[in-house]
Amino acid sequence: xxxVTQTPKFQVLxxxxxxxxxxxxxxxxxxxxxxxQDPGMGLRLIHYSVGAGITDQGEVPNGYNVSRSTTxxxxxxxxxxxxxxxxxxxxxxxxxxxxxxxFGPGTRLTVL
Amino acid sequence: AQKVTQxxxxxxxxxxxxxxxxxxYETRDTTYYLFxxxxxxxxxxxxxxxRNSFDEQNExxxxxxxxxxxxxxxxxxxxxxxxVVDSAVYFCALSEAPNRxxxxxxxxxTRLHILP
Numbered sequence: 001x002x003x004v005t006q007t008p009k010f011q012v013l014x015x016x017x018x019x020x021x022x023x024x025x026x027x028x029x030x031x032x033x034x035x036x037q038d039p040g041m042g043l044r045l046i047h048y049s050v051g052a053g054i055t056d057q058g059e060v061p062n063g064y065n066v067s068r069s070t071t072x073x074x075x076x077x078x079x080x081x082x083x084x085x086x087x088x089x090x091x092x093x094x095x096x097x098x099x100x101x102x103f104g105p106g107t108r109l110t111v112l
Numbered sequence: 113a114q115k116v117t118q119x120x121x122x123x124x125x126x127x128x129x130x131x132x133x134x135x136x137y138e139t140r141d142t143t144y145y146l147f148x149x150x151x152x153x154x155x156x157x158x159x160x161x162x163r164n165s166f167d168e169q170n171e172x173x174x175x176x177x178x179x180x181x182x183x184x185x186x187x188x189x190x191x192x193x194x195x196v197v198d199s200a201v202y203f204c205a206l207s208e209a210p211n212r213x214x215x216x217x218x219x220x221x222t223r224l225h226i227l228p
């Protein structure tokens with residue numbers, strides 16, 4: 001099992017550019033989520049999904065879109081990047097919301 | 113609404129000292145789950161423990177122990193005889209009952225420095 005994989009590991013964008021952060025898991029987990037980590041702010045939930053075709057907003061969803069067409073993949077889209085979106089992004093998955101989450105290695109994003 | 117508070121932003125102790133990291137939570141539910149994760153300097157997030165609200169027994173795993181007290185809504189984490197390798201950011205997290213809210217909420221973390 002590869003676990004939870006994220007690509008890319010590092011990315012630099014210019015303000016206004018769009019991009020997609022990829023997340024995939026091979027553990028057949030239903031629950032997947034995206035977090036951003038900023039200094040002093042901990043892990044803040046952006047979006048989550050309880051299964052294929054179902055997504056919902058977390059604490060800080062503005063500026064981000066998600067979709068869940070398959071159980072394995074949960075991409076995060078930045079439609080028009082802003083410097084405030086400079087952060088480290090973590091994807092996580094678990095069998096259910098009450099179960100242990102497995103985290104990907106993270107993507108460090110810088111928006112200039 | 114659910115909330116997790118880790119009041120200690122940063123702690124420094126000398127190696128071999130014991131240290132306790134505090135976690136206080138808020139929830140409307142009687143059924144919920146609490147977690148601790150570790151983030152070492154390398155950046156990955158590592159699961160440490162999961163506890164459901166009906167199990168108030170304290171847990172010990174080697175030098176790590178957890179004290180769950182529903183009366184004070186706390187789930188504190190103690191490292192005994194700390195080591196330099198324990199230096200990391202530690203996060204506490206809360207997940208509420210099914211059909212209430214599917215979010216998992218993390219605290220802001222406590223950065224622990226173990227000084228040699």
